[in-house]
Amino acid sequence: MADTIALFGVYRRLVGARIRSQLQYRLSFALNTLGTTLISFVDFAAILVIFGRIDALGDWSVGEVAFLYAISSVTFGLADLVIGHLDLLPRMIRQGELDVLLARPLGSLFQVVSSDFALRRLGKVIQGLAVLGYALVTVEIDWTAGRAGMLALMLVTGVVIFCGIWVAFASVAFWVVDSTELANAFTYGGNYMAQYPVNIFGAWLRRFVIFIVPLAFVGYFPALFVLGKEDELGLPEAFQFASPLAAAASVAGGWALWRAAVRRYRSTGT
């Protein structure tokens, strides 16, 4: 326990130093954040365009899809902020930076994660929050304490699920050095998939996002509960409360893959 607290202190310091150095260039930071926010809105406009043609997407109204979109954007954006720099792992391996980290008395994943904190990606979160505001005024939600609690919970579990996915696919870099594109397909690609209601996907893809890479638990299942919707897929109601389980599984999977990957690296050195 004392170790965990000490570790958190080190994390705070490492990340604090990174944030300070990014804030040195205030104007560039402000413009960057504004840019990301605006670009993200273009991204959301694509969904509005779809709804210009149709009234509902798999029985989900524009406000309800906006809700899914916002949850995915905010949680993905936060995960990106905290561990998005795992994308740089192939470079760290190639240039031997990983060896430097392994020579220090801290865990490897901890050090890679604490090596950066990309504040400029804050724009994605800001945009997601704006869309969430839009969704909450557009959709009439029958608020209960349980539903409000679920909204808060899904914001946390979503971040955790994305973090687990990120670690899992970044670990592939230890086997295939040029794996950035593959990882992107599941991280950035996962963000897109989690924006849409799962019931519009084909059976194959549906099973994939429910049982293999648990993106359906970022937005879809908990959203059914918050919005008071019927599950078109007819799955047990328990799925709507299973996001914490999915988050635990995602993190466990990511961690197991990372450990295997680092073990392999240390015995093969490639």
Next chain:
Amino acid sequence: MAGGRAPLPEHGYLTIAIELADVEKTFVVWRKRGRVRREREVVRAVDGVSFSIERGAMVGYVGPNGAGKSTTVKMLTGILVPSGGRVRVAGVEPARHRIDLARRIGVVFGQRVQLWWDLPLQDSFELLRHVYRVPADRHRRNLDAFVERLEMAPFLATPVRQLSLGQRMRGELTAAMLHDPEILFLDEPTIGLDVVAKARVRDFLAEMNRERGVTVLLTTHDLADIERLCERMLIIDHGRVIYDGGIEELVALHGAERTLVVDLAEPAPPLELDGARAERVDGPRQWLRFRREELSAAELIAAVAERAAIVDLAIEEPDIEDVVARIYRGDAAVTQLGSDPGPAH
């Protein structure tokens, strides 16, 4: 010092800082054969290395590129797991106790940056204090001593990316020493540095070894590092230790040749002199090879001056690549000197 060691007790850490017994490291590489086909090839980067280093010693670990130096250092620091054999550093098995060991050793990779690139140097030191959990007062004491010793005060507030290579290396050495390591591993600490910066690094290492009793193992291409610092050197080539002993014995045994480069007033045919031979002639410039024990430089210069007018001259000492190449060609002479050929050799 290396020959005829008695077998070590199981917990011999009182006297032995580093011990390797028949250590191997193999890598699998896939070589392209034709368009799609690839062939699996096993590369033995370290191939049965055994040696031990006493506490407080300062040892040079040299060899040509790709000889297995860095791989050995990575196994000693716990970064890589050996494929075979036994490694002990500071009494523990590095690969198994990587994090515990990391607190007790210092590592400098001359070609990588361990400091935080965007941060002022002093911030890196402060972060390292927390990473290594050094008590504040001890940290302060060490830092003050190193800042003064290495004259770092003028650039403590400068971001690392703006430091010169020499300044950065002073920062790296400090970073590696702040937590009072028992053993210091340095992989090419003087690479790319100018003469003054090299001298500074060497002086600092000598002082750490002398005054703090730090055991030092350094890899280098620069024979001068070894001459200045190490009583003992290990030469590794093709993953094997091919020499273990003092540098002077090595030169004496091998009679490595020195070269006198002379610029004559006018182009001349290759000079014929007793004890020296013209290895190369380029216009008025001649390269004359001679052996230290047969002829002194002064005698040779005098002999040349008798034959022709000298405009300029320089003496080139044999470099490490040269010595290693020489040893490898005539290793019969080495095995007599090699401390403990061991079963693997």
